Amino acid sequence: MTTDSAIDQLKLSASDYASNQEVRWCPGCGDYAILAQMKKTMAALGVPREKIVFVSGIGCSSRFPYYMNTYGIHSIHGRAPAIAAGLKIMRPELFVWVITGDGDGLSIGGNHLIHAIRRNLDINIVLFNNRIYGLTKGQYSPTSPLNKVTKSSPMGSIDNPLRILSVAIGCEATFVARTVDVNTKHLGMCLERAAEHRGTSFIEVYQNCVVFNDGAFDYATDRKIKSDSILELEHGKPMIFGKDREKGIRLSGMEPEVVTLGEGVSEGDLLVHDEAAKEPSLAYFLSRMHYPDFPEPIGVFRAVERPKYDEMLNRQIDEAVETQGAGDLDRLFSSGDTWTVGKAEP
Amino acid sequence: MYEIRAKTMTAADGVKPVVDLQAATVRFCGDSGDGMQLAGTQLTNTSALAGNDVATFPDYPAEIRAPRGTKAGVSGFQIHFAADKIFTPGDQVDALVAMNAAALATNLQDLVPHGILIVNEDGFGKRDLELAGYQQNPLEDGSLDSYQLHQVDMTRLTREAVKSSGLSTKEADRCRNFFAMGLVFWLYDRSLEPTERFIREKFGRRPAIAEANENALRAGYNYGITTEAIARRFAVGPADLPPGRYRNITGNLALAWGLMAAAQRSGCRLFYGTYPITPASDILHELARRKNFGVRTFQAEDEIAAVTSVIGAAFGGAMGVTGTSGPGVSLKSEAIGLAVMTELPMLVINVQRAGPSTGLPTKTEQADLFQALYGRHGECPLPVLAARSPADCFDVAIEAWRIAAGYMTPVVLLSDAYVANGSEPWRIPRTDELPKIEVTHPGSSDGEPFLPYARDERLSRPWAIPGTPGLMHRIGGLETQDRTGAVSYDPANHELMVKLRARKIAGIAGDIPHQAVEGPQSGSLLLLTWGGTYGAAATAVRQLWNDGASVAHAHLRYLNPFPANLGELVKRYRRVLVAELNSGQLRTLVRARFLVDAAGLNKITGRPFAVTEIVEAIHGALE
Numbered sequence: 001m002t003t004d005s006a007i008d009q010l011k012l013s014a015s016d017y018a019s020n021q022e023v024r025w026c027p028g029c030g031d032y033a034i035l036a037q038m039k040k041t042m043a044a045l046g047v048p049r050e051k052i053v054f055v056s057g058i059g060c061s062s063r064f065p066y067y068m069n070t071y072g073i074h075s076i077h078g079r080a081p082a083i084a085a086g087l088k089i090m091r092p093e094l095f096v097w098v099i100t101g102d103g104d105g106l107s108i109g110g111n112h113l114i115h116a117i118r119r120n121l122d123i124n125i126v127l128f129n130n131r132i133y134g135l136t137k138g139q140y141s142p143t144s145p146l147n148k149v150t151k152s153s154p155m156g157s158i159d160n161p162l163r164i165l166s167v168a169i170g171c172e173a174t175f176v177a178r179t180v181d182v183n184t185k186h187l188g189m190c191l192e193r194a195a196e197h198r199g200t201s202f203i204e205v206y207q208n209c210v211v212f213n214d215g216a217f218d219y220a221t222d223r224k225i226k227s228d229s230i231l232e233l234e235h236g237k238p239m240i241f242g243k244d245r246e247k248g249i250r251l252s253g254m255e256p257e258v259v260t261l262g263e264g265v266s267e268g269d270l271l272v273h274d275e276a277a278k279e280p281s282l283a284y285f286l287s288r289m290h291y292p293d294f295p296e297p298i299g300v301f302r303a304v305e306r307p308k309y310d311e312m313l314n315r316q317i318d319e320a321v322e323t324q325g326a327g328d329l330d331r332l333f334s335s336g337d338t339w340t341v342g343k344a345e346p
Numbered sequence: 347m348y349e350i351r352a353k354t355m356t357a358a359d360g361v362k363p364v365v366d367l368q369a370a371t372v373r374f375c376g377d378s379g380d381g382m383q384l385a386g387t388q389l390t391n392t393s394a395l396a397g398n399d400v401a402t403f404p405d406y407p408a409e410i411r412a413p414r415g416t417k418a419g420v421s422g423f424q425i426h427f428a429a430d431k432i433f434t435p436g437d438q439v440d441a442l443v444a445m446n447a448a449a450l451a452t453n454l455q456d457l458v459p460h461g462i463l464i465v466n467e468d469g470f471g472k473r474d475l476e477l478a479g480y481q482q483n484p485l486e487d488g489s490l491d492s493y494q495l496h497q498v499d500m501t502r503l504t505r506e507a508v509k510s511s512g513l514s515t516k517e518a519d520r521c522r523n524f525f526a527m528g529l530v531f532w533l534y535d536r537s538l539e540p541t542e543r544f545i546r547e548k549f550g551r552r553p554a555i556a557e558a559n560e561n562a563l564r565a566g567y568n569y570g571i572t573t574e575a576i577a578r579r580f581a582v583g584p585a586d587l588p589p590g591r592y593r594n595i596t597g598n599l600a601l602a603w604g605l606m607a608a609a610q611r612s613g614c615r616l617f618y619g620t621y622p623i624t625p626a627s628d629i630l631h632e633l634a635r636r637k638n639f640g641v642r643t644f645q646a647e648d649e650i651a652a653v654t655s656v657i658g659a660a661f662g663g664a665m666g667v668t669g670t671s672g673p674g675v676s677l678k679s680e681a682i683g684l685a686v687m688t689e690l691p692m693l694v695i696n697v698q699r700a701g702p703s704t705g706l707p708t709k710t711e712q713a714d715l716f717q718a719l720y721g722r723h724g725e726c727p728l729p730v731l732a733a734r735s736p737a738d739c740f741d742v743a744i745e746a747w748r749i750a751a752g753y754m755t756p757v758v759l760l761s762d763a764y765v766a767n768g769s770e771p772w773r774i775p776r777t778d779e780l781p782k783i784e785v786t787h788p789g790s791s792d793g794e795p796f797l798p799y800a801r802d803e804r805l806s807r808p809w810a811i812p813g814t815p816g817l818m819h820r821i822g823g824l825e826t827q828d829r830t831g832a833v834s835y836d837p838a839n840h841e842l843m844v845k846l847r848a849r850k851i852a853g854i855a856g857d858i859p860h861q862a863v864e865g866p867q868s869g870s871l872l873l874l875t876w877g878g879t880y881g882a883a884a885t886a887v888r889q890l891w892n893d894g895a896s897v898a899h900a901h902l903r904y905l906n907p908f909p910a911n912l913g914e915l916v917k918r919y920r921r922v923l924v925a926e927l928n929s930g931q932l933r934t935l936v937r938a939r940f941l942v943d944a945a946g947l948n949k950i951t952g953r954p955f956a957v958t959e960i961v962e963a964i965h966g967a968l969e
Contacts, residue, residue, distance in 0.1 A: 021832065050815045066820050066833060071812035073661055074822030076684050082651035086658030089642055090617050094812050115647040313642060320637035327639030329607060329777045334591065337540060339395050342589025
């Protein structure tokens with residue numbers, strides 16, 4: 001497609017990243033917003049389409065690769081991080097994104113997710129968290145709250161929900177962020193930061209399932225209440241929230257505490273966010289704050305540098321070639337004990 | 347039957363006569379910590395260097411260190427070395443070296459009548475006898491009178507031999523296997539030089555240990571010279587192998603090198619994604635050492651990640667390979683289905699072991715043939731090849747990749763514990779003489795919309811890889827529309843695609859050699875085998891030919907698709923006997939496909955066929 005190649009030389013717009021496939025999510029699904037923002041981010045970063053690969057598993061979110069005019073694999077349930085690992089190891093120059101959901105990434109694929117993160121492959125993982133199984137029509141998921149009544153939990157779920165970001169931080173993720181589907185500006189910022197991060201970036205997106213779990217994130221999206229229930233993290237800034245920015249988070253012993261500014265409390269008493277903290281303790285602490293007891297943090301929890309798996313693996317190859325010389329199969333086969341029968345070969 | 351040759355008398359050799367043999371089979375057995383695998387490997391290499399044909403059978407327990415002195419902890423290594431072409435490590439052994447009572451109890455049944463039995467006297471204490479289940483000491487009760495029993499106080503003799511090295515008693519006792527080797531080397535007129543070289547290379551950094559091992563080795567050899575108990579020794583001359591340069595090679599090493607050669611001959615970069623599992627891990631160990639060849643190994647978090655990482659690598663244009671054993675294939679099944687659906691080339695190696703479930707992890711079996719063919723949901727055909735011997739693993743690896751890359755399909759390559767751990771001489775090929783494998787990735791398109799599922803004359807689709815401008819496309823597990831690759835739920839398209847995928851695989855039959863037969867081209871009986879049973883079957887038919895029996899042998903490398911002439915071939919014989927280490931999987935296939943009344947010779951003991959078992963079965967069938 002010469003025309004496509006020509007376009008790639010030029011500045012691409014968001015629509016250039018759209019494939020010709022009809023998008024088949026339910027009307028009103030939060031996935032649309034994420035798809036739109038992803039296209040915008042790709043255009044803003046100016047990454048050539050042929051250098052991008054979207055890898056997904058199974059679930060509503062995992063249809064994502066079909067809708068991007070890039071390379072893509074819609075694979076099997078939960079395995080996208082492992083597919084991405086093999087691809088990234090062999091093709092480190094590619095820009096690899098994993099699209100997953102709370103069922104795909106945390107239930108059936110939990111093992112691959114934690115290992116991808118701890119290895120710190122240079123990939124981007126976006127987890128669409130709608131706290132429900134959508135594609136199988138409404139069973140509770142690993143992130144559904146306790147007592148959640150669904151088709152498979154008519155008396156309420158008795159599964160303690162998994163705190164995704166606590167898991168990611170426990171695996172010493174080098175980039176961890178949380179954002180919200182309808183908060184497009186914030187979502188775009190997180191995607192862009194993730195794309196720029198070198199190493200595994202992990203983003204949890206609160207995503208509304210209009211059919212099976214509508215309103216699960218109202219506290220984070222409803223203009224009337226969200227400023228009281230959401231804490232927007234900013235690096236180097238004190239943790240302030242509330243409609244009139246009148247509330248903040250203070251450390252009380254080892255616990256967070258909500259305080260009101262003014263009444264003997266000043267900004268200087270508040271916790272200051274440090275996304276670059278070497279130890280993941282602060283990020284973990286923030287990942288434990290949940291609505292309604294606390295405002296839920298969104299933004300970049302952690303962004304640090306650590307050696308990347310794919311780079312280390314390929315560096316070992318280079319080092320081996322440097323120290324041992326490029327491999328020669330004929331020499332290898334004839335190394336060690338050999339003997340000759342009949343006429344000796346040259 | 348033996349020619350006794352007069353040998354020039356030298357001070358070192360003494361005056362003992364040397365008997366020339368065509369072949370000999372020796373087994374070392376002892377505790378799993380006694381170094382028996384090492385002893386066997388050294389005798390193997392030395393014999394191979396002396397020009398013998400060799401075949402080996404290491405047999406070790408699943409536990410790394412089972413309780414000392416128990417039958418469960420016995421580890422053995424059998425080697426057959428010969429002055430002519432051989433195919434198996436031998437049914438029975440001519441000489442047995444037993445380091446303790448448990449080793450004797452578990453191995454004596456394989457020693458030929460009047461065979462040579464060398465025992466380490468020190469391994470027959472009260473506790474050893476109890477653990478081995480002996481009521482009384484077999485060395486004293488006359489029960490071994492029918493063998494040429496040589497009781498050697500190896501522990502004491504070894505300790506004395508290594509005294510000058512200043513080792514602790516425990517360390518000194520670890521040299522015992524070298525004493526046993528030395529004695530066997532003397533018995534079979536073998537050079538100590540290769541083992542001495544090995545000791546210097548292996549223990550060079552620990553001179554005291556190196557010196558002790560060399561001293562123990564020589565002490566064992568000298569014991570043979572001086573003892574009055576052993577009256578004669580044996581010699582096996584070089585075999586008449588095809589000219590060339592040879593080395594000894596195990597199945598897993600040959601497989602690893604075959605993969606590297608296939609990568610080089612196809613211009614692809616090798617990616618090996620795997621999860622450690624017996625008996626396949628040695629492939630990983632070898633490939634992980636070959637980074638300077640550009641080999642990338644990935645020890646994944648589990649079997650599923652191993653195979654899916656390979657799918658990712660294959661999408662990226664690499665030669666992706668995953669290696670495992672049966673339990674691992676069970677876990678990989680869904681992903682192999684994805685590879686079939688996405689039509690990406692890759693290899694799945696199954697080094698079979700005895701199942702089901704964890705089964706007998708270190709023992710051999712051929713019971714995963716059905717799994718390879720049918721172990722996936724949906725209509726999910728793929729090519730299946732099997733290696734017949736350690737050296738054959740090299741060629742099969744290259745052939746499997748030729749098919750995978752040529753037809754854009756995952757290919758299952760079956761090996762087994764017997765083939766993987768066994769060894770034989772391998773004629774070292776020149777890599778530029780190996781078949782070249784054509785792999786192409788389409789470049790940017792010429793303006794036409796790219797069709798990822800358009801097919802060539804082989805029904806193979808283009809291997810377009812990320813990074814190529816203009817060829818952006820999406821693949822996946824959902825049914826794909828013919829040609830365009832878009833998701834399609836169209837009923838007619840699904841049937842079309844199922845049939846296209848099946849026809850593609852079936853068509854490979856036209857691209858593989860016709861099945862060859864050894865022996866009469868038609869007649870009374872065809873012995874049909876596959877995989878690691880080749881050696882025993884080939885030896886059995888040769889024995890039968892010598893006895894004048896009319897029997898033919900066909901050994902299958904291609905299990906799916908079958909060679910195009912197989913159906914016609916099996917019908918040329920009045921009887922078809924399928925020998926396999928399972929309950930009759932190939933037999934079922936042959937009966938179903940060709941409507942022939944094939945009979946089975948089946949064994950499920952975790953051990954390979956003995957030649958005599960096949961000979962007897964054929965005699966029975968011919969009667």
